[in-house]
Amino acid sequence: MIYGPTLLFAVGEGAVIPLIPVIADRLGADVAVAALVAAALVVGQLCGNIPAGWAVARFGERLTMGTAGTVVLLGLVGIVTAPTLALFAAAVFLIGFCAACFALARHSFMTTRVPLHFRARALSLLGGTFRLGMFVGPFISAALLGVFGDENASVVFFAVCQVAMILLVFLGPDPERAVAVPAGRGARAPGIPTDGDAAGDRPAEGEDSGEPVTGSIPAVERVGVFRTMWRSRGVLARLGLAAASLSAVRSARQVVLPLWGVSLGLDASTIAVVVGVSGAIDFALFYASGQVMDRFGRLWAALPAMILMGAGFLALSFTHELASAPMWYSLFAAVLGVGNGLSSGILLTLGADIAPPAEPAAFLGSWRTLTDAGGALAPLLVSALTAVASLSVGVGAMGVIAVLGAAGFIRWVPRFVPRTR
DSSP: OOOOHHHHHHHHHHGGGGGHHHHHHHHHHHHHHHHHHHHHHHHHHHHHHHHHHHHHHHHOHHHHHHHHHHHHHHHHHHHHHSSSSSHHHHHHHHHHHHHHEEEHHHHHHHHHSSOGGGGHHHHHHHHHHHHHHHHHHHHHHHHHHHHHOTTTTHHHHHHHHHHHHHHHHHHHHHHHSSOOOOOTTTTSSOOOTTTTTGGGOOOOOOOOSSSOOOOOOOOOOOOOOEEEEEHHHHHHHHHHHHHHHHHHHHHHHHHHHHHHHHHHTHHHHHHHHHHHHHHOOOOOOOOHHHHHHHHHHHHHHHHHHHHHHHHHHHTTOOTTTSSTTHHHHHHHHHHHHHHHHTTHHHHHHHHHHHHHHOOHHHHHHHHOOOOHHHHHHHHHHHHHHHHOOOOEEEEHHHHHHHHHHHHHHHHHHHHOOOOOO
């Protein structure tokens, strides 16, 4: 009931995402317009985070997840029946919007229900479940295309996954009632650190009575999304920007590796193997990241991840003209995979760590909007620097961003994130 709905949603979404440019092309889009239509998914996620925070705080995680899955079905109908590119892009946007609502609802649930001493492992597993769906989904889509020869088969598969997810959410046991809230959580709603507040300056939690609390989480005051954003401006402007830099570097990796292979003149199969190996390394390490964070602290996963990815991008940017450039490309793709794998679950965990314990959803909406914005802007930055200068300059710039982000984590994680041991 906790990870099953996430896997169903991610597998279905992963099966459809690669086909968005294909369907856009069938509707008459050129390469640039097809890329813009595909970006509507990310824009939908950006626009959905803050409303999702309001919905979860107002209606709860279960209802928000089920409603998002139902609305996704409408978006899938739009994808299949859209007669124009504009309507198709609107359907893609709607799916991205609902994906943000679903992800934030599950993130909020884990934030309030998972004990601190294994929170990072639980959230790394949640992130790994999303990654598993995105990894397996395209293979299922390829198999369906081979059998039916029609992109709509993958859309129908996504719809079946959504129906199964909705039934599981509404008819299965409610985790909000079945999983106890750790005692003392939700007794009151201490504020998030704002300007001038350090982690050690936070008000103490209510005394632990030893009795578990189930059901709804009481709060003295429902603060609201925008008021929460304002109260949290200090941590969002500091630790939030460091987290956005991590999201940017992650997103850039997905764009840079294929582009670098193309710029070296490598064939498509070689590029696919290099990117696939990097992705496999990334996926293999997702649980190790949670183990490191729970045992040694958040910084012990965030810092090595940023340093590895920053060094990988910076070193890669100097290899383009070397005779052994393909070998260095393969090596640094693996390094970037290791760095990205070590960062699995970090953004989820940090958001959970600094969210108000009693009512985290509104804050998490702002946190996820900021990190998603970093991920959305990175490909645009790489593209702009490549057009103005060269791909090497764009790749090197991402390395610099990673180094700056590492410095931000060193400065702000000890200040804002509570100690786990």
